[in-house]
Amino acid sequence: MSDLDRALEAADAGLDKSLERLFALLKIPSISTDPAYRHGCREAADWLRRDLAALGFAAALRETPGHPVVLAKHPKPGAPHVLFYGHYDVQPVDPLDKWETPPFEPKIAVTKDGKKIILGRGSSDDKGQVMTFVEACRAWKAATGTLPVGVTMLIEGEEESGSINLPGFLEEAKDELAADAALVCDTTMWGEGRPAITSSLRGLIYEEITIRAASRDLHSGMYGGAARNPLHVLSAIVAALHDEDGRVTLPGFYDGVPETPADVREQWRGLGLDAEAFLGPIGLSTPAGERDRMIIEQIQSRPTCDVNGMWGGYTGAGAKTVIPAEAHAKISFRLVGEQDPAAVRQAFRAFVRERVPADCSVEFTGHKGSRAIQVPFDSPALTKTRRALEDEWGVAPVTIGSGGSIPVVGDFKKTLGLDTLLVGFALDDDRIHSPNEKYDLESFRKGARSWVRILAALGQ
Template sequence: MSHSALPAVLDRLDADLDAAVERLFALLRFPSISTDPAYKPACAEAAAWLVHELNGLGFAAELRPTPGHPMVVAHGDALADPASAAPSLLFYGHYDVQPVDPLNLWNADPFAPAVETLPDGRRVIRARGAVDDKGQLMTFIEACRAWKAETGTLPAKISILFEGEEESGSPSLIPFLEANREELSRDLALICDTGMFDPKTPAISTMLRGMMGEEITVKAASRDLHSGMYGGPASNPIRVLAKILAALHDDTGRVTIPGFYDDVDDISPDLARQWEALPFSAAGFLGAVGLEIPAGEQDRSALEQIWSRPTCEFNGVIGGYTGEGFKTVIAAEASAKVSCRLVSRQDPEKIRAGFRELVSSLVPADCEVVFKRHGSSEAVVMDVTAPEFEAARTALSAEWETEAAFVGCGGSIPIAGHFQKLLGMESLLIGFGNDDDNMHSPNEKYDMESFRKGARSWARVLGELSRKA
């Protein structure tokens, strides 16, 4: 397939925009809330709708059962241009959505999608799942539709995997990938579940932080104590816990867990220059949430701290009387929930062991500490020297008329790590969400420009991958 077909493909997408929005609306109407068993039928209906849509485009698509909600698997190999030397691709998205609570904060029915015009003139698609992830996955389907409509073929061998449990922890995903490793393994994965750097700057996420979660409970006396009678000689678990938490960072913001930084790599000079050139202001970033003084590692920029540096944060502290009024009690125990975001080559279990070692060393002899492990995952770092990454950056830059950036992601997207470890594939994480899309919140939206240019962006990426092959 010639790259010269791209202008016609883009024109087709623009001409078909209204119909594409109606197709998205049809998918958005399914209340496919994966975490609530009451919506299991709706999840199955959403999956079946996607199968029907993909079969209508010429894919070989089918529902695949799991112990939970079904997977949608589709193969378009028969549609691929036989002359194309482009890499084979696996596109991933998810059709399930978050619950809508609190419903009273929505301005309209979450599953009655509509186009609204904001005060600043932007047109947006309002519905649960609009940005996460139905609007995003439909941008790719529409790009494939346009390529096939204009050329009769696809520019590469494309398979699709849509999951129905992403918003509820993906319990069926790893077993499914392991059982279907050979079928799903491709040269490259494409994931559309991320966002823009800002509304005008497209981004490719190349770093995803991992996670280590731990809950600690410090126990002292056999019961709560009267602070007037026991205050002073009796160990106070809250005081012990406060000392432990304070000791997890030094005065420069560095984490003190033994071996914490052993496997942390600095970013490359080229990537550092890219990040420095981005229109980012630490003052503006913090000011938006009522803060102004940067915390964290003092010798690192805010973007580095968010994208490429590990952290240790306290997510909850419980101890003593927390009700209305006052109660002079020394609690028998106090607990904290602690999460570490991990980067580079950090091993979650090595970090967990170091964390427990440090905490245990700070507990007095007549107290005990109980540990409860929570989830863990390794960080994911993509090989951006692979030609496909530069090809995608070229395509995105052309569509948005702003140079696309290789960025990090402060959160964790486990699917990219699963593809890397289980299927041996790197992933291009490209998404078109904006910070004000209310993801997971009431009145979720997706900018019409994100939907339109998202589809055009995927069309360009597919064309560029074909041209670069």
């Protein structure tokens, strides 16, 4: 029997105890955004510190201006070293009356179709996911007395409140965090039984614009026909942002957008993600993006532009014949590849200014801005992880992009120079951030087994 098989066996044999530990952690109300739970956060951090210390990690709580970071190291000289990231804090639980079971009293339940699930706040996001990795380490230690690779664990306590102290901590602990690759367990699978590796994250530029015309709201009877209406100006700008083929029209927008390798496209095509499957559940049928792209490209590997909010004039009940003085929009761009957020912002502002009449003015407020993240499709770590996941699940994992931002990935790249592989076992229906959060027992069990295999693969 190989070391790997022994470790897998240990993981299975220890499942009941693993669940006991997970439940102990889930019982701690570590809501980071609510000062009333400050003690709960420290308690969760300390629980992890003790558990990792018991596993042979050099574990400590590291103070920040907010909640502490759990930092635990298990070096393995001569072997590759990985940095694992997760978070012990959880979302608030309101509305409490929508919970079928108290949020901090975890339990196993059985769904109508006979599936076992773990119910409780944090069961999926992110305590359950973190513990899949911890239990994988425990299984390796039980089976072989060591780990296949060196491991540093960084479990923060402020992810649900914006990770505001994390960049500072990374900077400060830079040397201690040196590794060959980073692993994050905070994402979903492609679907039940089908694992996924998230290897790219789209970047984001978020702009707010205010167009001002007259110095006050006007009566459309008195001024209509002569006075500029800023809602017309704004609508024309928004309408001009896309062409008929769904492409974004900002000059230079597609500079730095890479073409997805043919084999990855082929893999995506094989997923059969068609309009019916992707758009049907949300009541739509026709893809709205670039016409010559598959849906999966539109949402993962292509840059986009969306108006996230727009307002001006009278928005109450009934009719009011006003020409508003101002019109507003929040407009964001999802970025990929080497698109430069600053260049896109500049192109956008120039595009808008060109379309604002001389006697109107425009004010820009820049919100978020971040580059896209892409792990090279041919990185050895990615290839090894793919194989490990396929061995566990009997089906090749999907290599996907994510549109949602996970800021730590950018920070790892920027501060530590590390590429990150995002592997998670959550499912889209886990109700994270909502009442009745759950994690499939199978996500937990096979998640731990998956990490057992990934650790082995990365050690080779």
